[in-house]
Each structure stands twice: as C-alpha cells, then as structure tokens.
Amino acid sequence: MPAVRLLPTEDAQDLIDLTREICAKDLAPQVDEMERAAEFPRDAFRLLGKTGLLSLPYPEEYGGGGQPYEVYLQVVEEIATVWMSVAVGVSVHSLTCYPVASWATVAQREALLPGMLGGDQLGAYCLSEPMSGSDVGSMTTRATLEPSGDAYRIRGTKAWISHAGHADFYTSFVRTSDDGSRGLSCFVVPADAAGIEFAPAERKMGLASDTVRQVVFDGTPVDADRRVGEEGQGMAIALAALDSGRLGIAAAATGLAQAALDAATAYAKEREQFGRPIGDFQGIAFMLADMEAAVTSARATYLHAARLRDAGRAFSTQAAVAKLVCTDNAMRVTTDAIQVLGGAGYTQDFPLERYFREAKVTQIFEGTNQIQRLVISRQLLKNT
Ligand SMILES: Cc1cc2nc3c(=O)[nH]c(=O)nc-3n(C[C@H](O)[C@H](O)[C@H](O)COP(=O)(O)OP(=O)(O)OC[C@H]3O[C@@H](n4cnc5c(N)ncnc54)[C@H](O)[C@@H]3O)c2cc1C
Incomplete structure (x- = not known):
C-alpha cells in the first residue's frame, strides 16, 4: 500500500508520482535478476539522473533539484520499497556531493557541481x-x-x-x-x-x-x-556530511520496512490455515499492527530531523535518532515479515529474505548503531 504522505508542494507530489512510475516501470522488472547476479545498476542511476531524481536536495543554479530534504528523503524511501541498492546509491551519491555544495569555494562549486549534479556522474x-x-x-x-x-x-x-x-x-x-x-x-x-x-x-x-x-x-x-x-x-566536513547522509539511510530503511509490511499483509490476506486466512488470527494481525506502528513512527522520526534541517536548525542528534530508530525498526519488521509468511518467507520465491539481509547492513554503515547511541548520549550528557 503506498505510504500516506503529507507533502509541502504540488511539485513534491509530482516528484513522488514520477518516482513511483519509474519504480514500477523500470526498476521493479529487473531488481530480482540484477540482485541475484550482483550487477551494478549503472543504467538505473543514469535514468534517475536524467529525470532529475539523483540530485534533488541541491541548488538549482548548479543543476540540482532545489528540493527540501523532507521531499528528497521521501523519494529515497519510495525507491527503497522497490530496490534498496538503488535507494542507498542515491543517498551515497548525495553524500559525495555535500562537501563541494557546502564547504567549497564559489570557484570550486562552479567548476565541479554542474557535473556532479548533472545526472551523468555518480x-x-x-x-x-x-x-x-x-x-x-x-x-x-x-x-x-x-x-x-x-x-x-x-x-x-x-x-x-x-x-x-x-x-x-x-x-x-x-x-x-x-x-x-x-x-x-x-x-x-x-x-x-x-x-x-x-x-x-x-x-x-x-x-x-x-x-x-x-x-x-x-x-x-x-x-x-x-x-x-x-x-x-576534513573531519568536520565528513561528520557534517554524515549527519545528512544518515537521514538518507533512515529513509531507505523505512522504505524497505514498508515493502516487507506490504508483502506480509498481502500474504496474510491470501494464505489460509484452519479454514481461515491467517490474518484472522490475532497472533498474525497484531504482528502486522506492530509492523505498521514501527514503519509509521520511523517515517515520522526521519521527517522530523529533515524538517529541522530544512528550517536551518540543529539536527545532528535527531539524525542519529532517526538512523537508529529507522534501521532497528527495519530489522525488526523484515524479521517479523518472514515469520508471517512461515516457510515461504524463508525461500527465495518471495523477496522477504532479501529484505531481511538488506536491513542488516543499515544498522552497520554510515556509523554503526552503537556509534549513533554514542552521538545521542553524548549530547544528552554534555555539560551546557
Ligand atoms: C555494504 C557496506 C557499504 C559501505 N559503504 C561505505 C562507503 O561507501 N564509504 C565508506 O567510507 N564506508 C563504507 N562502509 C563502511 C562502514 O561505514 C563501516 O563498516 C562502519 O563505519 C563500521 O566500521 P567497521 O566495519 O570497521 O567496524 P568497527 O568500527 O571495527 O566496529 C566493530 C564493532 O564495534 C563496535 N564499536 C566500535 N567502536 C565502538 C565504540 N566506541 N562504542 C561502542 N561500540 C563500538 C561497532 O558498533 C561494531 O559493532 C560500508 C560498509 C558496508 C558493510
């Protein structure tokens, strides 16, 4: 089921619609085969670049999309519902452009950014x-x-x-x-x-x-x-870049969890045992309810951090909270989704086992979740 989104502008809604169309028409048909073959989806990035979806949160004057972070992240989330490697790649590309967009001289920006944001480069x-x-x-x-x-x-x-x-x-x-x-x-x-x-x-x-x-x-x-x-x-630049990058991972993890929830819900409606759909059993229905609560609260958490960023407010701690909450929730939701499918969830006939394997890394990269706890607790305990 598509996520319910409150978007700030009609432009933003158009971008979400465009993303969903590309996901359905271009990404979904190839994801299984490409992941099985471990092939790098360079053409998918070219397509996202051509349609402007690869550089959404950067200034239009340099070739970016001029979108607020809350919109960019929801596009990343939508891509992750279909292809996690591509969603992570969009977030990584965004991370690589941040130092030039935010720390470089005007001359460096003019020389480098149009290429980096133009859609051809990764x-x-x-x-x-x-x-x-x-x-x-x-x-x-x-x-x-x-x-x-x-x-x-x-x-x-x-x-x-x-x-x-x-x-x-x-x-x-x-x-x-x-x-x-x-x-x-x-x-x-x-x-x-x-x-x-x-x-x-x-x-x-x-x-x-x-x-x-x-x-x-x-x-x-x-x-x-x-x-x-x-x-x-360098350290200050790297850490500032990661504050923003972590939100990309948080959004991608949320999309992955949404995909797992959707697959589990559809299965629970169809699969019958004891003469009834398994969704009729409270043990399954409540598991789905907890998964919905986890996905919805994850989305709210990363959007809160993004809106602080868009407003020019400090967001570093909230970005760490979002990375921690969204990725831990993704791990739990993808694990429970396999449980809802029973033995079928443990096979490669369904995408759940892939979602589960993909969720694990989100707790590790761009700062492990132990490091996120370190960032959050240091902020809590620091002397003001
Ligand atoms: C698929 C994938 C893609 C990646 N992509 C990139 C990339 O594009 N660019 C890039 O630069 N890196 C990338 N990384 C690296 C990633 O960011 C690191 O793996 C991550 O930062 C953890 O470092 P490490 O693996 O060396 O673990 P270590 O730092 O050795 O940590 C091992 C364990 O110790 C814990 N630990 C370490 N220090 C502390 C502490 N102070 N307190 C409590 N616990 C602690 C960690 O949480 C972890 O559980 C990627 C990793 C993976 C798996």
Whole structure:
C-alpha cells in the first residue's frame, strides 16, 4: 500500500508520482535478476539522473533539484520499497556531493557541481579504511603536497567503498598532518586520475547490486584545487556530511520496512490455515499492527530531523535518532515479515529474505548503531 504522505508542494507530489512510475516501470522488472547476479545498476542511476531524481536536495543554479530534504528523503524511501541498492546509491551519491555544495569555494562549486549534479556522474565516498572504521580519526591514507604546491599525491587504502570501480569521482578523506582527527582533509578525486586500483568486490550478505570494494590510491596525483575546505577541516566536513547522509539511510530503511509490511499483509490476506486466512488470527494481525506502528513512527522520526534541517536548525542528534530508530525498526519488521509468511518467507520465491539481509547492513554503515547511541548520549550528557 503506498505510504500516506503529507507533502509541502504540488511539485513534491509530482516528484513522488514520477518516482513511483519509474519504480514500477523500470526498476521493479529487473531488481530480482540484477540482485541475484550482483550487477551494478549503472543504467538505473543514469535514468534517475536524467529525470532529475539523483540530485534533488541541491541548488538549482548548479543543476540540482532545489528540493527540501523532507521531499528528497521521501523519494529515497519510495525507491527503497522497490530496490534498496538503488535507494542507498542515491543517498551515497548525495553524500559525495555535500562537501563541494557546502564547504567549497564559489570557484570550486562552479567548476565541479554542474557535473556532479548533472545526472551523468555518480560519486563514491571514501572514508573507511581496513583499520579505521568507527574510529575515523585513526585513518592512515595520506596526501602529501608536491614541492610545486600545485598538487598532492595520495597513498593508502580505503575500504568498503560503495560504487568503487563504477564511480566518476571519489570524495575522499585523507590525512594531511599527524594531528589526529584535526589532521584530515577532503579531496574530490576524479576516477581517471592515475594510480587508482580496485580490489575484488566484497562478497556481501546482501545489497548485492551495491558493488563495494577497497580503493587503493598508489601515489594518485590530485590538483590542489580539488581540496575542499582547508587542510585539517576534513573531519568536520565528513561528520557534517554524515549527519545528512544518515537521514538518507533512515529513509531507505523505512522504505524497505514498508515493502516487507506490504508483502506480509498481502500474504496474510491470501494464505489460509484452519479454514481461515491467517490474518484472522490475532497472533498474525497484531504482528502486522506492530509492523505498521514501527514503519509509521520511523517515517515520522526521519521527517522530523529533515524538517529541522530544512528550517536551518540543529539536527545532528535527531539524525542519529532517526538512523537508529529507522534501521532497528527495519530489522525488526523484515524479521517479523518472514515469520508471517512461515516457510515461504524463508525461500527465495518471495523477496522477504532479501529484505531481511538488506536491513542488516543499515544498522552497520554510515556509523554503526552503537556509534549513533554514542552521538545521542553524548549530547544528552554534555555539560551546557
Ligand atoms: C555494504 C557496506 C557499504 C559501505 N559503504 C561505505 C562507503 O561507501 N564509504 C565508506 O567510507 N564506508 C563504507 N562502509 C563502511 C562502514 O561505514 C563501516 O563498516 C562502519 O563505519 C563500521 O566500521 P567497521 O566495519 O570497521 O567496524 P568497527 O568500527 O571495527 O566496529 C566493530 C564493532 O564495534 C563496535 N564499536 C566500535 N567502536 C565502538 C565504540 N566506541 N562504542 C561502542 N561500540 C563500538 C561497532 O558498533 C561494531 O559493532 C560500508 C560498509 C558496508 C558493510
């Protein structure tokens, strides 16, 4: 059942309608096969780019959609009801554009943003490393300024990079000094720069179409004017980007949970045992009611954070709350949805087992849910 949405404008309703149409006509027919084959859906991103759905929350003057975050996130949620890897990819692309849109000079914005937002390009976000996951400040990949002062050379390995090998640019956080988390800087590395290598794709539990690889920078030269912000501002930029990015994951997790609820509800109406549809049994009906409550409250939670962001208010803690609530709810709803289907839910004849595997990663990436609890509790307990 399509989610009931209160949208701020008619434009926003048109965007939701367009998204639903693309989902039904273009994405739904290929998702099963593409996920089974672990194929990267580059054409799907091209289509979303062509229709303007890939860069909705960025300024129109640079080629973005000029939409509030609350609208952009609901589009991500709609995509996730059909294809989680694509919804996550839209969120990742948005994350990769954020540093330039919010921290770059006007000259850098004019040079880089029209391409990044134009629909043809896709970005990757290089923060994690093999030995630096939650502890971002311990990263060792390093950019060294050339004696000429015109360019840096980057050396080191980034891990778990979504879109690696398919992306057109790599928004990368690397060390420019030994000053701990104050020694990081942000660079936008073009995919055709020399000395970029990719490890084989990770063999993941789910989200198969989201290709994830290590990216090895082997003395990769990057022009100095592709450094975004000052040297040492990298950590602040990365964390600010993640505040917004986490809302994309929260919205995607909500769409995934909605899809699981819809599939479970339809099955409960059809499947009969003891001479009645299983939905007639309170044990099943109440499980569905709890799932509906989880999805609806997840949506309200991410929309609250988004509306704070749109109003220019502080939203970092609410973004962490939204990521935590929406992804934990998605895990619970997808688990219960399998239970509603019984044995059928445990087979690949239904998409529930895929939803369950996809839900798990939402509790892990863009800051594990332990890290979200850390962000929330630190805010609660800090001395004012
Ligand atoms: C499918 C997928 C796609 C990804 N895409 C990207 C991407 O595009 N770009 C990118 O940069 N990264 C990406 N990541 C990496 C992801 O962000 C990290 O996996 C995540 O941040 C956790 O880091 P880690 O795996 O090293 O776990 P670790 O940091 O080693 O954590 C292991 C466990 O310890 C817990 N833990 C760690 N520190 C604390 C603490 N202080 N308090 C309590 N518990 C703690 C964690 O919660 C976790 O349960 C992706 C990961 C996956 C699985």
